[in-house]
Amino acid sequence: MKKKDLFLFFMQYSQGIISKEDKIKLEKLLKKFPELSEEWEMHLELYEILSDSDTAEFRDWIVDLIKNVSSQKDFSNSKAENQDL
Amino acid sequence: MSKSKKIPPNLFLEGIRNKDSLIIRSVMKACLPMVTNHVLKNKGNKQDAEDLLAEAFMVVFQKAKDPKFSINYAVSTYVFTICKNLWLKQLRRRKFKDNGDLSDIEMAILTDDVLALMEKEERAKLYQEKIKMLDKQSQYILFLFYREKNSFKEIAQIMELKSPGYAKKLKFLAQKKLIKLVKQDPRYEELKS
Numbered sequence: 001m002k003k004k005d006l007f008l009f010f011m012q013y014s015q016g017i018i019s020k021e022d023k024i025k026l027e028k029l030l031k032k033f034p035e036l037s038e039e040w041e042m043h044l045e046l047y048e049i050l051s052d053s054d055t056a057e058f059r060d061w062i063v064d065l066i067k068n069v070s071s072q073k074d075f076s077n078s079k080a081e082n083q084d085l
Numbered sequence: 086m087s088k089s090k091k092i093p094p095n096l097f098l099e100g101i102r103n104k105d106s107l108i109i110r111s112v113m114k115a116c117l118p119m120v121t122n123h124v125l126k127n128k129g130n131k132q133d134a135e136d137l138l139a140e141a142f143m144v145v146f147q148k149a150k151d152p153k154f155s156i157n158y159a160v161s162t163y164v165f166t167i168c169k170n171l172w173l174k175q176l177r178r179r180k181f182k183d184n185g186d187l188s189d190i191e192m193a194i195l196t197d198d199v200l201a202l203m204e205k206e207e208r209a210k211l212y213q214e215k216i217k218m219l220d221k222q223s224q225y226i227l228f229l230f231y232r233e234k235n236s237f238k239e240i241a242q243i244m245e246l247k248s249p250g251y252a253k254k255l256k257f258l259a260q261k262k263l264i265k266l267v268k269q270d271p272r273y274e275e276l277k278s
């Protein structure tokens with residue numbers, strides 16, 4: 001039940017529709033059950049990471065670019081280039 | 086752009102902000118051999134080096150969101166130092182004895198905010214890795230909800246589910262699975278502290 005409440009609050013929180021009353025309930029819940037704080041933090045972190053499209057797109061782009069650059073040359077056997085870049 | 090041409094830090098930051106592949110590739114070509122050589126000499130492999138470089142670019146990407154941010158070192162020194170420190174942390178986590186201290190320049194580069202971004206990026210990478218371990222349906226529902234900002238009604242339509250309520254349930258289960266996977270990874274506890 002506690003986790004279900006937390007999830008419900010999280011849904012409202014992430015959509016920016018949590019009421020003042022529910023926010024107070026949430027704070028009380030987290031205070032009363034400190035073990036839920038970690039779960040709450042993870043929800044928040046997950047939300048931040050997954051909803052940040054710009055960062056996720058940039059990460060995918062960079063990973064592809066590195067693979068591409070790396071495949072063009074076997075860097076493990078080469079000396080560093082342009083160390084003064 | 087010539088490979089040997091020196092890229093000024095402000096141009097590099099503009100390249101990051103504008104996703105300019107010419108500039109970024111040029112920096113990568115300079116940094117990847119340095120990072121690869123360092124990692125290979127220190128118990129890692131080529132893939133570790135590529136992962137580190139990606140993480141370093143992500144740190145710069147986050148820093149570059151601040152228009153006032155500037156780099157006061159050679160670009161390769163800056164990027165390589167971030168990689169070097171990330172690798173030191175990984176070696177410590179893998180219980181290997183690390184080999185050496187950082188130089189004064191490297192210590193100066195690694196300001197608190199850079200270190201905090203490095204940790205944030207490591208946690209983000211952990212979540213991203215675990216998402217890829219989920220089944221396709223779970224990955225898709227999280228993508229539709231978080232990235233595409235669809236409502237449960239829209240998700241139910243897109244995925245041809247019986248109701249928005251069912252979409253909500255599936256999203257809850259996907260998230261629960263993801264959190265469990267993240268928590269089970271030993272890196273989660275290490276990155277928390």
